[in-house]
Amino acid sequence: MAFTLPRYQEPDFSALGFAPDAQFIPAPRDGAAPEQYHATTIFPEYFKVGGRWLLAKESRMDCVAVYEDGAIAVREFRRLKQGDLVAVGRAEDGSQGIYVHTAPFARPGKAEAEAFSFRQGRSRETAYSKDYDSLYELLEHEKEHGFVTWVLGPACSFDKDSREAFSKLVAGGYVHALLAGNALATHDLEAAYLGTALGQDVYTQESRPGGHYNHIDTINRVRQYGSIPAFIKGEGIDNGILYSCVKQGVPFVLAGSIRDDGPLPEVYADVYEAQNAMREQVKRSTTVISMATVLHSIATGNMTPAYRVLEDGSIRPLYFYCVDVSEFAVNKLRDRGSLAVKTMVTNVQDFVVNVAKGLNL
Known part of the structure; x- marks a missing residue:
C-alpha cells in the first residue's frame, strides 16, 4: 500500500x-x-x-x-x-x-481506545513488525518528497554491519542530514582508518594491542589534515558513515561536549553555535530518526515541532522516531515533552541493518 x-x-x-x-x-x-x-x-x-x-x-x-x-x-x-x-x-x-491546536492530524472515524487494555505502552515486549513496515513506507516517500534527519550515538559505529547498512542508507538517498557528537564521528573514522572502535575490532569485537590509543591517534591525524574531508581524501578512506556523508554531500553537525577528546576539527565547541547548526537542519526536516543517544535525542526533540509548513503553504506531520535498547532512554524523551515521538526499544545496530534490508539495499 x-x-x-x-x-x-x-x-x-x-x-x-x-x-x-x-x-x-x-x-x-x-x-x-x-x-x-x-x-x-x-x-x-x-x-x-x-x-x-x-x-x-x-x-x-x-x-x-x-x-x-x-x-x-x-x-x-x-x-x-x-x-x-x-x-x-x-x-x-x-x-x-x-x-x-493539539489534534491537527486526527484521523476521522478512528475508533476510541478502550479504557482498559493490555500492552498500550512501548517497551522491550512490544512487537515492532508494523512499525518497521510503516517506517519503510515512510522512508520511500521521504526519499523523494521529504527531508530525513538522523541523530546518531556512538553505538551506531561500533559494528561493521551497522556501519555498512547506514552507508547504504546514505547512498540510497534516505539520509538528508546527520546530527551527532564527537564520539560517533571519531569511532566511525577510527573504524575506517584502523579497523577498530575504541580499540576493538569492529567485526570480532576483540581488543587490539595498544588499541586504547586508536581513537586519539585518529583524532590527531584528522586534526593534522585540518578537516574530515581532507583526512578522508588524504588517507584514502573508502568506507563508513562520515565517508558516505562526505561522498554524497550530506551535511553533518557534530555538537561537542565537555568530555570530548580532541575534538575533531568540525566539532562545535560552543553549545549555542551547535544548537543553531542543529536547528538549521531540523527546520528542514520532515522525519527525524534518533538512535542510541539520550542527550542528542532530547536536544533534537526539544527543537522539533509535530508539523511542518511546506513551501506551497500546505501543512504535514513531522515524524519523529527514537530507537534505543533502553526503555529509560526512549521514555525520557517522551517525558521531556516530545509527545509525538514513536519509540522503538531495540538494539540500534540490528535496527539499522533491518531498515537497510527492508528497503532492499
Whole structure:
C-alpha cells in the first residue's frame, strides 16, 4: 500500500466564540521576555492579530512567539532583542487570542481506545513488525518528497554491519542530514582508518594491542589534515558513515561536549553555535530518526515541532522516531515533552541493518 500523508485539519475558530486579539508586550531587555510570556509547544499555534488568526510557521517548544513584519516568529529566549513584541498569556484555548491546536492530524472515524487494555505502552515486549513496515513506507516517500534527519550515538559505529547498512542508507538517498557528537564521528573514522572502535575490532569485537590509543591517534591525524574531508581524501578512506556523508554531500553537525577528546576539527565547541547548526537542519526536516543517544535525542526533540509548513503553504506531520535498547532512554524523551515521538526499544545496530534490508539495499 502506498504511503499517504494524513491531511491537516485546521481549527474551527468559529467554535471558539468571541476571542480577543493576542497581546504582545516589548521584551524588557536582550535575552529576557516580559512577564506572563506564552511558551510555545510542539503543536501548531495560532495568534489572533487584527482579527486574523496567524499560524507560527516555524516552531519549537519552550520558546516565545514574536510578532514582526506581519507574521509570527518563534524565538529562543537568548535570541530576543529589547523591544521585540512578545506574545503574553497562559491560556491556550483562544480566550487570550492564542490557540494551541493539539489534534491537527486526527484521523476521522478512528475508533476510541478502550479504557482498559493490555500492552498500550512501548517497551522491550512490544512487537515492532508494523512499525518497521510503516517506517519503510515512510522512508520511500521521504526519499523523494521529504527531508530525513538522523541523530546518531556512538553505538551506531561500533559494528561493521551497522556501519555498512547506514552507508547504504546514505547512498540510497534516505539520509538528508546527520546530527551527532564527537564520539560517533571519531569511532566511525577510527573504524575506517584502523579497523577498530575504541580499540576493538569492529567485526570480532576483540581488543587490539595498544588499541586504547586508536581513537586519539585518529583524532590527531584528522586534526593534522585540518578537516574530515581532507583526512578522508588524504588517507584514502573508502568506507563508513562520515565517508558516505562526505561522498554524497550530506551535511553533518557534530555538537561537542565537555568530555570530548580532541575534538575533531568540525566539532562545535560552543553549545549555542551547535544548537543553531542543529536547528538549521531540523527546520528542514520532515522525519527525524534518533538512535542510541539520550542527550542528542532530547536536544533534537526539544527543537522539533509535530508539523511542518511546506513551501506551497500546505501543512504535514513531522515524524519523529527514537530507537534505543533502553526503555529509560526512549521514555525520557517522551517525558521531556516530545509527545509525538514513536519509540522503538531495540538494539540500534540490528535496527539499522533491518531498515537497510527492508528497503532492499
